[in-house]
Amino acid sequence: MDGMEAETVKARQAAMRICANAPRGELEALVSDLVSDETVSDLRPTEKGLVMLRGRIGGEGAPFNVGEASVSRAAVSLSDGTAGFAYHLGRDGQKARAAAILDALWQRPTTRSQVEKGLAPIAERLAAKAKREAEHTAATRVEFFTMTRGDN
Amino acid sequence: MYVAVKGGEKAIDNAHRLLASKRRGDTSLPAISTAQIAEQLALGVDRVMAEGSLYDRSLASLAIRQSRGDLIEAIFLVRAFRTTLPRFGASEPVDTGRMQIRRRVSATFKDLPGGQILGPTFDYTHRLLDFALEAAGDETAEPAIGTASDEATPRVVDLVGEEGLIEREPAPDPDAPVGDITRTPLEFPTERDQRLQVLARGDEGFLLGLAYSTQRGFGRTHPFVGEIRFGAVEVEFVPEELGFAVPMGTVELTECQMVNQFHGGQKAGGESVPPQFTRGYGLVFGQSERKAMSMALVDRSLRAAEFAEQQSAPAQDQEFVLSHCDNVQATGFVEHLKLPHYVDFQAELGLLRTLRQEYEAAPAPAEEAMREAAE
Numbered sequence: 001m002d003g004m005e006a007e008t009v010k011a012r013q014a015a016m017r018i019c020a021n022a023p024r025g026e027l028e029a030l031v032s033d034l035v036s037d038e039t040v041s042d043l044r045p046t047e048k049g050l051v052m053l054r055g056r057i058g059g060e061g062a063p064f065n066v067g068e069a070s071v072s073r074a075a076v077s078l079s080d081g082t083a084g085f086a087y088h089l090g091r092d093g094q095k096a097r098a099a100a101i102l103d104a105l106w107q108r109p110t111t112r113s114q115v116e117k118g119l120a121p122i123a124e125r126l127a128a129k130a131k132r133e134a135e136h137t138a139a140t141r142v143e144f145f146t147m148t149r150g151d152n
Numbered sequence: 153m154y155v156a157v158k159g160g161e162k163a164i165d166n167a168h169r170l171l172a173s174k175r176r177g178d179t180s181l182p183a184i185s186t187a188q189i190a191e192q193l194a195l196g197v198d199r200v201m202a203e204g205s206l207y208d209r210s211l212a213s214l215a216i217r218q219s220r221g222d223l224i225e226a227i228f229l230v231r232a233f234r235t236t237l238p239r240f241g242a243s244e245p246v247d248t249g250r251m252q253i254r255r256r257v258s259a260t261f262k263d264l265p266g267g268q269i270l271g272p273t274f275d276y277t278h279r280l281l282d283f284a285l286e287a288a289g290d291e292t293a294e295p296a297i298g299t300a301s302d303e304a305t306p307r308v309v310d311l312v313g314e315e316g317l318i319e320r321e322p323a324p325d326p327d328a329p330v331g332d333i334t335r336t337p338l339e340f341p342t343e344r345d346q347r348l349q350v351l352a353r354g355d356e357g358f359l360l361g362l363a364y365s366t367q368r369g370f371g372r373t374h375p376f377v378g379e380i381r382f383g384a385v386e387v388e389f390v391p392e393e394l395g396f397a398v399p400m401g402t403v404e405l406t407e408c409q410m411v412n413q414f415h416g417g418q419k420a421g422g423e424s425v426p427p428q429f430t431r432g433y434g435l436v437f438g439q440s441e442r443k444a445m446s447m448a449l450v451d452r453s454l455r456a457a458e459f460a461e462q463q464s465a466p467a468q469d470q471e472f473v474l475s476h477c478d479n480v481q482a483t484g485f486v487e488h489l490k491l492p493h494y495v496d497f498q499a500e501l502g503l504l505r506t507l508r509q510e511y512e513a514a515p516a517p518a519e520e521a522m523r524e525a526a527e
Contacts, residue, residue: 013396013397013399016399017386017399020399020400021401047238048237049238049239050234050237050238051239051240051241051389052241052242053207053242053246053403054242054244054245054330055248055348055405055435056245056246056248056321056324057344057348058309058320059248059249059307059407059409059435060249060307061321061322061323061324062325062344063245063324063345064330064331064344064346064348064349065242065330065331065334065349065352066246066349066352066405066435066436066437067202067205067206067352067353068205068206068234068239069206069207069208069243069387069403070206070207070211071240071389071400073240073391075393085391085394085398086398087240087391087398087400088400089400089401089402089403090208090210091208091210130252131300133252134252134300136295136296136298137253137254137255137269137271137298138269138300139296139298140269140270140298141267141270142267142268142270143268144262144268
């Protein structure tokens, strides 16, 4: 990724984030919309494995290993040689492969806007779901009062 | 000593068929699906992920179904499965300060930026059985809707850290290796990163008991709950072929910051420490504050040597705690006792027969004492 500007990386990460959190069906639907005349080959067979999840001592200090998580990864190449990658929590290799194809299409200047356009409604749905969850949580915000002093 | 036996294949096959049938139970009732387990027995699933040391909700649900709800058996299944997969690497350390909060309480600070949020909790329930759940169907009311704010929810220890009254973690050395007990067996004394890894997958019941023992005076640590938070954090991984952090999705974690009184003094390394609150830390997969709190209490008590505190209690003994808190190891060694030990037992029996003959041939101790007195 030498020379890739920080902003491009950030935008690519944002697309990857949507794919990681999206349901498989939505990614596959988008892929079949976008790659009807495209030959996709695997750079590496899609596979399942583990990533060790790390936290920090006290939340802020040195890293430590909390435990592993199952991860699926895919690496694909489009007919023009553009490579795409995906690493997703979970064991859904097909979903990771669909995301890798979208990652490759995202990098190709001629198809990036189509990918962005296709991911936008998925991102909206994810955001709405997160907002609803945050609203449910917010309703349980509590104010405790100290009773003995009679003040707050 | 265990000596192998052979035979019994037919009976073993039949026992496993019977087990499968018992697992299914009454076939006039619908079978439970792993998706139902994941959704409706979520805290059991969380425990299997935490102690199985593998974050994968659907796998943990399958393990619970296969083990008929025996969670330690399910944890064993998950641990065995993880050995079949290659490891791609380690994630970037998760940032719990940026957690999407689902619950967050502090017993020490009433007014926190971001607020105290009860979330889905058993606290303040009356612990009365709800017989409505026994009836078919389980219609629940929609959760109440509040106004979500974008207010940051900084960690409590960051809020009061400025006065220096609460211990801070030293800035990490990015080149320092991270201990991994799944790759390198423990040697005592241990480092704190290794201990936290062991505790994170340690048995909830064992750690709860040890934590309780510290409260009852066996290695008192004067704890307060600085903060407990539960919610989702994003996991990032930097693959070699990309060289930047890839967001892989989110995991749910429970974090506990325990704050403990410390009168000050010299640390084991000679460093002088003013009177301040020290800290114990807990971080666990899923929603389990009982486990996260126990972990934080035990983490602090295992720092006794570091703070040159008197070490007299089980919860302060690294080898005792860390060698015995893994329920897969523990159940393996305890339960192996039920496997055939015929040869071993025959040897012991032979030895006992010899000792018994010698015992019966010798005069009784009382007779011998009288004889000695008479002489």
